[in-house]
Amino acid sequence: MSSDILAKGYEPQEVERRWYAYWEKEGLFAAEDVSDKKPYSIVIPPPNITGVLHMGHAHNNTLQDILCRFRRMQGYNVLWMPGTDHAGIATQNVVEAELAKEGKNRHSLGREEFVKRVWHWREEYGGLIIKQLKRLGASCDWERERFTMDDGLSAAVKTVFVKLYEEGLIYRGDYIINWCPRCQTALSDLEVEHEEHNGHLYYIRYPLENGKGAIVVATTRPETMLGDTAVAVNPNDERYRKLEGKIVILPIMNRPIPIIYDEYVETAFGTGALKITPAHDRNDFEIGLRHNLEAIKVIAEDGRMNDRAGRFQGEDRFECREHVVKALKKEGLIEKIERYQHSMGHCQRCRTTVEPYLSKQWFVKVKPLAEKAIAAVQTGSTRIIPETWTNTYFEWMNNIRDWCISRQIWWGHRIPAWTCETCGELIVATEPLQACPACKGTSLAQETDVLDTWFSSALWPFSTMGWPDEIQALKVFYPTSVLVTGFDILFFWVARMIMMGLHFMKEVPFRDVYIHALVRDAEGKKMSKSRGNVIDPLYVIDEFGTDAFRFTLAAFAAQGRDIKLSExxxxxxxxxxxxxxxxxxxxxxxxxxxxxxxxxxxxxxxxxxxxxxxxxxxxxxxxxxxxxxxxxxxxxxxxxxxxxxxxxxxxxxxxxxxxxxxxxxxxxxxxxxxxxxxxxxxxxxxxxxxxxxxxxxxxxxxxxxxxxxxxxxxxxxxxxxxxxxxxxxxxxxDAEAEASMELVMGITSGIRNIRGEMNVAPSLRADAVVHSPDKGVRGALNEHQDIIVNLANLKTLEVMAPGERPASCAASVVGESTIFVSLKDIMDFGAEQAHLAKEIAKIGKELEMVEKKLSNEDFLQKAPQEVVEGVRDKRQRLVEKKNKLEDQLSTVSQIAADV
RNA sequence: AGGCACGUAGCUCAGGGGGAGAGCGCUACCCUGACACGGUAGAAGUCGCGGGUUCAAAUCCCGCCGUGCCUACCA
Incomplete structure (x- = not known):
């Protein structure tokens, strides 16, 4: 293009649209599968298809784009792999809400129709966030855009599932999982968010079978007592020694249940007696296993009491709690009720209180995978930056529990498992079989559950590049150079990618993990819709332009500190x-x-x-x-x-x-x-x-x-x-040039300072004189005096060896030089005296500190010589400067007195 | 309960053993021919509190206070 003159003002909107289209058209974002250049690759943290661009995305993708554009210009073969995540529960919720408006629900549609409908929704709205990323300037290789539910990635998911199953790293079994009664699905531990809650601790009397007294248990969830199958006490608890082998009668249900002894029970908490509900509490479940207790489910999948809850059947679990307490009170079995604060789990997606629930689910046995993932970070195969997050990573990885991966929803990767309806054989395979390998029966029922969304995300770094096929891109770009993400998904995603990457690629998925901070509002509060403090990135882009926005995000992206953003x-x-x-x-x-x-x-x-x-x-x-x-x-x-x-x-x-x-x-x-x-x-x-x-x-x-x-x-x-x-x-x-310019700039600023302090009109071209004892300095100033004359708006500048003080001028000291600005008619001696006195006082303070240091014997002896020398030099400079200023002050005072 | 991070100018934050810094805001002056979304100059901080190590601490160590976050199976 020609060297046109720029328009008077910068108009971002038009410019942004034009150049983004140009970049795309010219294919400038494209990575090369075959190239002599060194590879540099990043996989995008795939945003949910339900998502709209928020500050977190904007920040995250701005940083990635900076890295990619930087490396591209440095000559790397850059792949920034884009894509989106199908976001199982979130997306299903959105489409179900849409159906509800039409007076329908997914069950009335049926599974197949419903899934079709979600795909429709995805076609319509799922690309929105991609469009928004483009407005941010993201230079992803859009030709390669992937989706966690597309064919290639689905194939990867099936392959991984089958392999892990065959290796015994995936199993199915009955355990306590987190159940969301609203979403009606199991959740992983990570998808449960704990919040403090003001509840009560109920002390309930369970009468002994022999009629001689009772044992009192303390619980926060009285409604689960309907499913109690034991009362546990600590074997070392003196109070309960003589109850060995005794039976209590479970109130309301009138069911005899045993008193058992288990080390797990804390003697100091409550009464030291713990009611055991193996079907509705994780710890109770484990105690139940140890003692061979029956697990009775009293709550149904929708959160209502089931037929095992007797007369409470059909009641909501919280409603039932009140009724159970009322019934117990009536029977005089409530000892007391205390206020009690404890934390409760909530569904990450819908905030419903999560129910610990005994159910048959699929799990990944994580320990063996985690061990290698820990080692990868320990040995530095993957670096976590800033390093402080490695602690958090290790902490979690060392205490990791098996991962519940089955979800009872319809939108997601359906688990590739079948049950033979004839002989009950469980078949796990990437493709449906014609007949049962065990009994040759042909009636095979596919597992209805789908996989946790994070299961497919865990494969993202290699599934997006074509795995399990041997694809050129994989050879060139895996492992990726860096993963850029927020700490909130360190466990959900990063740790799991490392585990899967190591297991299936025999190599970490990324060399570096850069963990960036959260974007908050101006007060440091998390941005949230309910708080109403969100700043919409698209509004910001419209208002200020993408570049201003990006530069702000970069400028505030200090490691380890959240970004407080305001317009x-x-x-x-x-x-x-x-x-x-x-x-x-x-x-x-x-x-x-x-x-x-x-x-x-x-x-x-x-x-x-x-x-x-x-x-x-x-x-x-x-x-x-x-x-x-x-x-x-x-x-x-x-x-x-x-x-x-x-x-x-x-x-x-x-x-x-x-x-x-x-x-x-x-x-x-x-x-x-x-x-x-x-x-x-x-x-x-x-x-x-x-x-x-x-x-x-x-x-x-x-x-x-x-x-x-x-x-x-x-x-x-x-x-x-x-x-x-x-x-x-x-x-x-050029150290010499920098030194000379510093001199010139110092003198210029010095003159400007005098002009400012002495109220010299900006339009007035003054005369100035510089006294400098150093010949070299004089030479330099003479040589470049045009700079000083122009920038300090002078008429004349004279540089000379120290000599007689020019008349009617204000003075200042810069380095070894003394500057005089002629003021003639406008000379205000009082102002000049004040100005000089102020300077002297400032120097005096500094000098005092330096003197103190130099009078310290220990300092002189123990501090490194160059440090001592440095301080001595400084004293020298300060003393000289002070003397010069004092000379000026006395001269000015003299003149002032004469006038 | 445990862990992590943070507390530096009015605000937002860099820095991280030997001279307290920036941006915004503030004050004064200036529409000088790129820019008033600008220029020049200026004021402003016992670097959270207490102790320790050191010749020397905003900086390292310990404790406390405050703030935020994460993890947790005390019912």
Whole structure:
């Protein structure tokens, strides 16, 4: 494109739409299955098809996109694998709600029709979040988009299931699981969320069979007593010694149940006697196994009492609780009721109180898999970053329990198992069989349960790449380079991927796991619909532009700290985008008709400012490259912010204006000053180079605006996505230039400071004098005095060895130099005295601390020599500065007195 | 109950044994030809509290307080 001048204001909407379409059309997101380039791969944490883009997605995917764009520009063959998750329970709930509005339910539809309906829903709405990710600028290889229920992934799921079953790592059995009576399905331990709840502890008297007294048990769930099959006490509990072998009569049910002895019972809790309901409590179940107790289910799948609950049949479990207590009270069997706070499990999807429930389910035997997964992190095959999460990972993995993977819903991967209706044989196979291998019977009933959604997610890193087939992509891109995710799914997903990856691929699924923080509201509260404090990413994008949004997320992404987001903060970074836009606009005006090839050969006579900005650019490139490599996105972002705004814009552009304008026949401030021939073109060359590299450094963070400007920049070809990410160049590092510029900037700021303090009108071009004892410093200042004159708005600047104090001026000390700004008619001696006194006081404080240090014998002896020397130097500098300021003060006071 | 993280300027946070930093906000002045979504200058912090290690602690260690989160089978 030609070097058009940029529009006055940056308009994100139009620019974003245009460039995203261009990137897609040009296939710039595509990974190569065969390539000489080094591979770099990331699999996206697949968002739920029911999801709409929220802040968590926005943050998560922005970071991934930064990594992918960065590596692509560095020349890697990047695969960012996208896709979505079928989200079993969540999606089923959504479609069921839709049906309910039509007065239907899934049972009236039947399984097959219902599943069809969900697929329809998915076709219609399931792609929404993908569209939203595109607005975020996500550079996924969309050609490869996968879905956890598509054919390939379903094949992977079946293969894994069958293999694990054959290896004895999947089994079916009757155990206590978490049951959601509303969703009517089993849940894994992880899908249950515990919350503190104000309940009661009921003390219930169970009379002894022999009529001689009773034993009192304490429980929070009286309704489960209907299914009690024992009362347990601790064998070491003196109080209950003599009850050995005794029988109690279970109230209401009038069922004789034994008193048993089990170490599990805590003597200190309640009465030290525990009612045992093996069918409705995990621990009771285990005690029941040890003592061969019957397990009586009294609650049905819908949370209502069943036929084993006697006269309470049909009542809701909580309603039943009240009625049981009432009945017990009536019989005088309630000893007391205490208020009691305890935690209760809730269904992650619908918040219903979860019921511990005895039922036949499928489980994964996790221990053997977990051991290898622990080792992988211990040995560093996979690194978890920040490291602090490894503790959490180990903690969980060491205490892991078997994973209940069967769900009694219809939307999901149906378990590939059949039961022979003739002989009862259980058959597990990837494809349906014609006949039972045991009895040759042909009446085979497929398992109706589906798998936990996370079962298919666990295979994501290799199932998306074509496994179990031997696919080229798998060879190139597995293991993936990094997984970027929030800690909330460390166990659900990350740990399980590591286990499955190791088991089936014999290799970890990712080298790094980068765990990022949560996005919260401005007060640090979790964003939630019910709180009403959510900020919609799409609103933010519309309002401020994607780039401002992305840069904000990156700038706040400090490791280990949550992001508190507010519109105000995003607005701040919109200003940065605008600043870049305008700096580019300025640059492009002056790069009109610029032909870099000519100057590339001849770019020799670099000015101080040129050498300085190139050196600083080099340092910034180094910082940014290192920081992204270490996942320190905030460091990279703030280094760029600092460089672009405060070095490039504030100083470099301001300095080169005099060169650029003169050549344009514009006399800056009406002054003309000769510069060496070729300066103009050299400056343009440096300006062009620096801007070009700034755009490339920023592109991973703010892809749209950088692409837009890139196409206006002379001598660029095609997309900035294909441009090389800047590399550091030792030749550009120029300590001397940085030192000289620091001197020049220091003197400039010093003069500006005096002007500000002494209320010199900004329009007034003042005269200034610098006294400097160092010949080198004088030389440098003389050489670059045009910079100071322009930026401090001076008429004249005189640099000389310390000598007589110029008349009617305010003074300040910078380094070894003393600066004088002539004030003539506007000299205010009182103000100058105050100004100097303030400076002296500041130095005095610093000096005091330094003196204290140097008077400490231990410090002088024990501290490293260079530290001691450093402090001595500092004292020297402070003393000199103080003396100079005091001289000035006494002179000014003298003059003030004379006047 | 156990574990983890955090407490630094009014706000949001970097930093992490020897000179307290940034952004926003605030104050003053300035519509100077890229940008008022801007410029220049300025004010502002016993780095949560107490102890310890050290010549030296915001920084390392211990305790406490506060905040947030995670894990847990005391009914």
């Amino acid at each position: 105000e903060r995003i607005e701040g970074y919109r200003h940065f985008i605008n600043k870049l836009w305008n700096a580019s606009r300025f640059s492009l005006v002056h790069l009109k008709d610029f032909q870099p090839d000519y100057f590339r050969k001849d770019a020799k006579h670099l000015s101080l400012a040129d050498r300085w900005i190139l050196s600083r650019l080099n340092g910034t490139t180094e910082t940014v490259t290192r920081a992204i490599g270490e996942y320190k996105f905030n460091e990279a972002a703030s280094a760029l912010y600092q460089f672009v705004w405060h070095e490039f814009c504030d100083w470099y552009l301001e300095i080169i204006k005099s060169v650029l304008y003169r050549k344009n026949k514009v006399e800056a401030h009406g002054r003309t000053k000769t510069t060496k021939p070729g300066d103009y073109e050299t400056t343009r060359f440096v300006l062009w180079s620096v801007l070009s590299e700034i755009l490339r450094l920023l592109h991973p963070f703010i892809p749209f605006v950088t692409e837009e400007i890139w196409h206006k920049l002379p001598d660029t070809e095609g997309s900035i996505m294909k441009a090389e990410f800047p590399t550091t160049n030792p030749e550009r590092h």
